[in-house]
Amino acid sequence: MSKRPADERLRDFGEVDLGLSxxxxxxxxxxxxxxxxxxxxxxxxxCIDIPGFIAAVAERDFRRAAAxxxxxxxxxxxxxxxxxxxxxCEGVCxxxxxxxxxxIGALERxxxxxxxxxxIIPPAVAPPTGKRVAIIGSGPAGITAAAECARAGHxxxxxxxLHEAGGVLTYGIPAFRLPxxxxxxxxxxxxxxxxxxxxxxxxxxxxxxxDILAYDAVFLATGAGLPFFMGIVGEQLGGVYSANEFLTRVxxxxxxxxxxxxxxxxxxxxxxxxxxxxxxxxxxxxxxxLGAKVYLIYRRREDDFPARHAEVANAREEGVEFLCCANxxxxxxxxxxTGIECVxxxxxxxxxxxxxxxxxxxxxxxxxxxDVVIEAIGQGPNPLLVSLIPGLIRGKKGNVVxxxxxxxxxxxxxxxxxxxxxxxxxxxxxxxxxxxxxxxNAMLEKS
Amino acid sequence: xxxxxKTAETADNIFEFWIHAPHVARHARAGQFLVLRIDEHGERxxxxxxxxxxxxxxxxxxxxxxxxxxxxxxxxGESIRDVVGPLGRPSEIRKWGTCVVIxxxxxIACTPIIARELKEAGNTVIGxxxxxxxxxxxxxxxxxxxxxxxxxxxxxxxxxxHGFPADILKERLSTQTxxxxxxxxxxxxxxxxxxxxxxxxxxxxxxxxxIMVDGTGMCGSCRVTVGGETxxxxxxxxxxxxxxxxxxxxxQRQRIYGDSERRALEHYHEHQCRCxxxxxx
Ligand SMILES: Cc1cc2nc3c(=O)[nH]c(=O)nc-3n(C[C@H](O)[C@H](O)[C@H](O)COP(=O)(O)OP(=O)(O)OC[C@H]3O[C@@H](n4cnc5c(N)ncnc54)[C@H](O)[C@@H]3O)c2cc1C
Ligand code: FES
Numbered sequence: 022m023s024k025r026p027a028d029e030r031l032r033d034f035g036e037v038d039l040g041l042s043x044x045x046x047x048x049x050x051x052x053x054x055x056x057x058x059x060x061x062x063x064x065x066x067x068c069i070d071i072p073g074f075i076a077a078v079a080e081r082d083f084r085r086a087a088a089x090x091x092x093x094x095x096x097x098x099x100x101x102x103x104x105x106x107x108x109x110c111e112g113v114c115x116x117x118x119x120x121x122x123x124x125i126g127a128l129e130r131x132x133x134x135x136x137x138x139x140x141i142i143p144p145a146v147a148p149p150t151g152k153r154v155a156i157i158g159s160g161p162a163g164i165t166a167a168a169e170c171a172r173a174g175h176x177x178x179x180x181x182x183l184h185e186a187g188g189v190l191t192y193g194i195p196a197f198r199l200p201x202x203x204x205x206x207x208x209x210x211x212x213x214x215x216x217x218x219x220x221x222x223x224x225x226x227x228x229x230x231x232d233i234l235a236y237d238a239v240f241l242a243t244g245a246g247l248p249f250f251m252g253i254v255g256e257q258l259g260g261v262y263s264a265n266e267f268l269t270r271v272x273x274x275x276x277x278x279x280x281x282x283x284x285x286x287x288x289x290x291x292x293x294x295x296x297x298x299x300x301x302x303x304x305x306x307x308x309x310x311l312g313a314k315v316y317l318i319y320r321r322r323e324d325d326f327p328a329r330h331a332e333v334a335n336a337r338e339e340g341v342e343f344l345c346c347a348n349x350x351x352x353x354x355x356x357x358x359t360g361i362e363c364v365x366x367x368x369x370x371x372x373x374x375x376x377x378x379x380x381x382x383x384x385x386x387x388x389x390x391x392d393v394v395i396e397a398i399g400q401g402p403n404p405l406l407v408s409l410i411p412g413l414i415r416g417k418k419g420n421v422v423x424x425x426x427x428x429x430x431x432x433x434x435x436x437x438x439x440x441x442x443x444x445x446x447x448x449x450x451x452x453x454x455x456x457x458x459x460x461x462n463a464m465l466e467k468s
Numbered sequence: 469x470x471x472x473x474k475t476a477e478t479a480d481n482i483f484e485f486w487i488h489a490p491h492v493a494r495h496a497r498a499g500q501f502l503v504l505r506i507d508e509h510g511e512r513x514x515x516x517x518x519x520x521x522x523x524x525x526x527x528x529x530x531x532x533x534x535x536x537x538x539x540x541x542x543x544x545g546e547s548i549r550d551v552v553g554p555l556g557r558p559s560e561i562r563k564w565g566t567c568v569v570i571x572x573x574x575x576i577a578c579t580p581i582i583a584r585e586l587k588e589a590g591n592t593v594i595g596x597x598x599x600x601x602x603x604x605x606x607x608x609x610x611x612x613x614x615x616x617x618x619x620x621x622x623x624x625x626x627x628x629x630h631g632f633p634a635d636i637l638k639e640r641l642s643t644q645t646x647x648x649x650x651x652x653x654x655x656x657x658x659x660x661x662x663x664x665x666x667x668x669x670x671x672x673x674x675x676x677x678x679i680m681v682d683g684t685g686m687c688g689s690c691r692v693t694v695g696g697e698t699x700x701x702x703x704x705x706x707x708x709x710x711x712x713x714x715x716x717x718x719x720q721r722q723r724i725y726g727d728s729e730r731r732a733l734e735h736y737h738e739h740q741c742r743c744x745x746x747x748x749x
Contacts (some may be wrong), residue, residue: 119546182684184505184512192686219491222550223684226500227491246686250698257717259724266687274511274681280735281535283511284681285728290547356720403685405703 027338031034031310034196034277037335038102043081046131048076052116053123060113061125067452069093071125072232077126087136090129091144095165096451098137098203101130103194104448105329108130139208146214147174152465155169155180155236156216156317157224157406160188160453161447162242162438164211169458171214175237175465179216189246189439190447192273193265195303197310198332203451225406234410237468238461239434241407241421242454245400245439251295255352256396260287264296264304264397289313289393293361294341295349296397297326302333304342304395316389319377320348320366324379344389348381352394364462403455410434418443427457430459435461469547473524479604481517482530482610483540484576494552497602498561498585499675499707501577501653502527502553502681506542510549511535514702515681516652517554518577518607525553528577528606532733555683556628556706560673561642565647568640569615570661571606571634572653578675580610582650591614594646596636599655604625609706617619634661641668651710657720662710672710693717 023039024030041049054074061071065254070089077086090097106112106126114122154170156163159181171177185191190204212218222228224243233239248263251257267286269277274284292308294301298317306308308315317336319326323345326333337343346366353360365385368377373374402419414422414430421436423429429436439445474486486662492502501516502525514534519526529541542548559582569587578596583593595615599605601624612618618635620628629636633651640646643665649672651661658674665672678690678701683702693699695712699705 043580123558182552183682184552221550221554222491223555227495227552228555229495246684248686248687248688250691251700255696257721259721263688264679266689269681269687275509279728280534280732283510283732285511285725287724356723404687 022124026136030197031339032289034310036199036200039108040134041127041131046078046128049080049124050075050128050463056115056116060115061110061186064110064113064324066109066448067093070142071202074132075128078132083132083135090132095168096207097129098133099190099199099207100448101126101133102199105446108329111249122358141210143213144172144173144206150174154238154461155241156240158188158242158244159186160244160438160450162450164208165451165454166215167216167238168211168459169455170461171216171236173462179218180222180224180228181218183227184220186218186220192269199282205336222346230409237465240457240461241434241436241440242326242438243403243406243440245444247400247401247403249399249401250347251396251398253349255349255354257442258352258358260289260358260393260394261352264395267304267395268307277311280450287393291391292395292396293318295398297321297328298397299332301397302328302336304397305336307341309339309341316345317341318343318344318349318363322368324344325376341359357455358392358394359395360388360390362386394422400444428455428460470551471547472542472544474544478606480604482528484526484528485606486524487525487548487551488524489551491518492551493523493525495520496520496525496554497558498674499559500554500556500624501706502551503555503680504548505550506538507549507576507736508534512681514516516578519581528574530574533729534736537733538736552683555702559707563590566645568594568637568646568649570637570651572633572657573706575653578607578652580607580614583611583614584648587614596633598633634664638664641665655715655722658710659715664712666701672715674707675706676708676718679724
């Protein structure tokens with residue numbers, strides 16, 4: 022897949038990856054071995070018939086390819102762009118053993134974009150059942166469940182606390198990775214099935230819990246939006262951001278275009294981003310686009326970055342400087358940030374996840390001169406609503422506990438996505454939502 | 469879209485707006501706030517809910533920054549793009565006994581709703597409101613109607629007691645039994661006034677107003693240090709135990725965007741001039 026050159030893309034928020042042309046897609050699809058027992062399908066959290074859609078691409082039957090994708094994946098244009106394919110379908114592709122795996126993600130994206138350009142054929146909607154379903158949150162989990170329940174003929178109402186729908190897809194993932202018209206398009210389609218969307222409604226505050234529980238079924242898809250802070254000295258200084266705040270100011274509020282847009286941001290000339298996941302990479306690349314020199318500080322090794330490989334490569338090309346095996350201990354300055362003090366980390370015996378445990382090296386402290394610090398060290402479920410629902414059982418990390426059907430401990434209340442798993446991925450959120458929606462539809466059919 | 473129903477400039481540069489927002493008005497309780505965004509280009513700003521009436525909410529604000537200046541120029545019939553709320557935890561209303569509710573400056577606007585709910589819960593409520601001069605004593609009649617007793621003070625002595633609410637509070641604390649105190653106003657005023665009740669060990673609430681973005685606990689912009697811990701004012705507050713709050717840090721964080729705010733206001737005025745609109749006088 023071709024990409025725009027780094028110096029060009031640093032000047033705007035336009036998409037970095039340009040996607041495959043029709044010819045490229047067909048040639049790529051023809052590389053697929055069409056395995057009898059396809060490992061890729063097992064690697065896909067929602068079990069897309071990958072060889073099936075790829076065969077259709079190879080035959081230039083893009084409409085059929087799109088239909089096969091849509092069977093399992095409501096949001097192919099999004100997943101094709103943001104799924105961690107290297108640890109899913111592409112990671113187990115047989116071709117990958119000797120050479121390069123088939124670019125399944127790029128093919129998925131190609132088919133989804135082709136379909137959007139041609140006009141999507143909306144799925145059939147069952148006649149109205151008179152049953153009401155409340156969906157809380159409009160991220161990938163919420164919109165997927167809304168679509169499934171609306172198709173079954175239920176009256177679906179989506180509640181979203183922000184002024185725009187999409188959850189992390191809108192406020193978190195920057196436009197250079199996921200153009201906002203694609204997210205808006207996917208949401209439009211769901212609304213076209215008859216679902217209602219109430220923006221600016223914080224459930225638990227604008228809508229009392231009793232009113233929500235009066236629906237025939239409820240799907241909690243409130244995500245994992247609560248940012249964690251490191252808890253080190255200096256965190257309250259001006260110029261210290263959670264990644265959520267930094268990204269929201271830019272992606273949702275357009276602070277990059279201040280003062281044309283009213284929301285300000287401390288751009289910084291030298292920025293330290295802490296973390297090694299997608300959120301950290303996105304923050305670093307946004308900070309680069311705002312004109313800063315950017316260090317990314319990560320306590321493990323570069324091989325351990327949990328971020329998508331492609332985004333690590335993009336960040337490097339865009340000039341983000343990686344400082345691995347390092348950990349901040351103190352933020353310096355007052356009232357504004359002037360620096361960050363870190364220590365070197367040494368990798369010792371593997372922990373339960375199999376990754377080595379980072380341990381601080383004594384006497385290794387060093388200081389970086391920076392004027393902005395962005396903490397991207399993780400998020401947990403926002404407790405606001407879930408703590409208000411009587412009898413709702415939550416796990417240690419505040420995640421809502423669900424069974425394999427997506428049902429919670431409260432009758433008729435289901436949950437899925439990051440609120441149940443903790444911060445995870447778009448495709449897992451979607452898969453969980455689909456399962457929960459099936460359970461809801463089955464329950465409503467019986468009642 | 470949320471329609472502006474009524475507007476008034478109740479004191480020099482201080483505005484009172486009624487906004488039609490049923491989802492907020494129907495569920496709002498004392499101490500809560502809303503976040504609004506005027507238009508596509510707008511920022512999200514928090515404003516405390518000063519009263520509700522049916523499907524409408526009242527907010528009171530001083531036109532200082534770009535957003536409040538733009539808002540102040542709007543008229544009844546025009547609409548605000550986004551209003552979300554009610555946000556934050558309601559005030560801790562219960563039967564305390566005798567309560568003092570103190571408002572300073574624009575903060576006075578938030579006191580009648582608290583005083584009323586405290587009254588309804590069976591408390592004796594003493595109100596103390598203070599402002600620069602007589603012209604800035606907002607909602608005085610409303611407070612007088614609601615409270616068992618109202619003390620008025622002005623910095624310049626143009627009405628009532630010549631001095632600060634802190635002086636009145638000090639005197640009351642040494643002469644009568646008080647069970648709980650609310651103080652709402654600028655951070656510095658809350659810091660000083662709550663310092664008065666600290667030696668008496670009386671529960672004192674302040675309503676914090678740090679810079680916010682979402683107002684739902686998602687960004688951490690509103691973080692404050694209370695009792696040595698980081699709390700999010702928009703979901704854990706906005707009211708906190710005054711004697712645990714790090715006010716100096718709050719005031720420092722409120723100033724982070726000082727320069728940007730000035731630039732935004734300049735940009736707004738320039739833009740207004742080019743369009744030949746208001747602000748060109
Ligand atoms: C910066 C960033 C980059 C990422 N990059 C990737 C990536 O490349 N690939 C990938 O697969 N995943 C990525 N992720 C993770 C992925 O975005 C999430 O796993 C996914 O969005 C979870 O979906 P969700 O629907 O569960 O929650 P969310 O997307 O978080 O949506 C929840 C929604 O609920 C709303 N809400 C919360 N509480 C309430 C309430 N009480 N009332 C009403 N509304 C409420 C929120 O405002 C929000 O809009 C990234 C995440 C971030 C933050
Ligand atoms: S304003 Fe964002 S968390 Fe409070």
